[in-house]
Amino acid sequence: MQQSPRVGREGDVLAVISQSGPTVSFFDAASDRFIGAVEVPAEPHELCFDPTRRLLWCTTAYHSGYYHANSGRRTELTVIDPDTRRVVEVVDLAPEHGPHGLALDASRGRLYVSVEGSAERSGGVVVIDTGSRRPIGRIDTGAPGPHWFAIDPAGTTGYAANKEAPFVSVVDLERGALTAKVEVPGSEGLAVAGDGRYVFVASPYAGSFAAGDDDRRPAAGIRVIDARTASVVDFLPTGNIVLPVHLTSTGKLLAGELRTEPDPGSALGGHAPGRLTVFSADTRERLGQVEVGRFPLTVTSSPDGRLAYVACVVSSTVDVIDLESLRSLARLPVAKRAEPGAHGLAYIPRPA
Numbered sequence: 001m002q003q004s005p006r007v008g009r010e011g012d013v014l015a016v017i018s019q020s021g022p023t024v025s026f027f028d029a030a031s032d033r034f035i036g037a038v039e040v041p042a043e044p045h046e047l048c049f050d051p052t053r054r055l056l057w058c059t060t061a062y063h064s065g066y067y068h069a070n071s072g073r074r075t076e077l078t079v080i081d082p083d084t085r086r087v088v089e090v091v092d093l094a095p096e097h098g099p100h101g102l103a104l105d106a107s108r109g110r111l112y113v114s115v116e117g118s119a120e121r122s123g124g125v126v127v128i129d130t131g132s133r134r135p136i137g138r139i140d141t142g143a144p145g146p147h148w149f150a151i152d153p154a155g156t157t158g159y160a161a162n163k164e165a166p167f168v169s170v171v172d173l174e175r176g177a178l179t180a181k182v183e184v185p186g187s188e189g190l191a192v193a194g195d196g197r198y199v200f201v202a203s204p205y206a207g208s209f210a211a212g213d214d215d216r217r218p219a220a221g222i223r224v225i226d227a228r229t230a231s232v233v234d235f236l237p238t239g240n241i242v243l244p245v246h247l248t249s250t251g252k253l254l255a256g257e258l259r260t261e262p263d264p265g266s267a268l269g270g271h272a273p274g275r276l277t278v279f280s281a282d283t284r285e286r287l288g289q290v291e292v293g294r295f296p297l298t299v300t301s302s303p304d305g306r307l308a309y310v311a312c313v314v315s316s317t318v319d320v321i322d323l324e325s326l327r328s329l330a331r332l333p334v335a336k337r338a339e340p341g342a343h344g345l346a347y348i349p350r351p352a
Contacts, residue, residue: 019313061073109129141160150199200225254299255278
């Protein structure tokens, strides 16, 4: 008889951002019980856990609002101790602004943070030393608004999704240089395969579905980039536009699909329940899908790859999904003051 996917998670914690909280909430990963929250500067977006130093990094991108609909860009990263649930430090990246995507190279002690551009220079990636918690470099990405960022397992190459810019930026992390632009019709979330050979990119940009002729819109799905040639070599179609993409430790590719319906009362537009669609990263076969909350925006998984967590910003919930049976185990409510709600996620194993 197969063990429950909850067994062995005692002491593990799930951290969840509420953009309008503005808070990071903590849930017991074994029982889904809410165990506390910490207030952070508005408006938090993404989380990244550093297991070496047991610190949680949080980006604060805007004073209010979201990409292309905000009251100004912020410049801070918040460093949190997840065990005591307190803020350790607020790191100011000024003059850099609009920090959003986070990628960690724990072996080298480097944290990569995507930042938006200005009239003077393009967007880029700020390199943080995780020991001193200070910037030590910047890499241009050749696009105004790099958003999500991912690195290969070797820690030598990074990939920036650029929303409406028609390419994914490829950067050499050792030389600190932009090396290629892979043509795609705009991009959202992305993930790098465990062997570094392929990059899976949600495309096109979600804003391209807001207006225009349906017949001229690019097909929604996931573009597969060959890292060796820096070119798109495959396409995984989906029924709806995809924002978050995540790869589990067991090689499952998770995609959060947005579904719409009329809702004049929502600042973020009308959204029906979303879908989590699951592919095999190796065979690229569609394995199935399951309904989740409204507007899935962030996806992560447990270290053993058995559970998926889907943060949905409009319903302000996190769906806990058993990836073996593809069924929902729980839906966690995340407190919000207004739209937007639940966003960034991090799974935090118990201290050794």
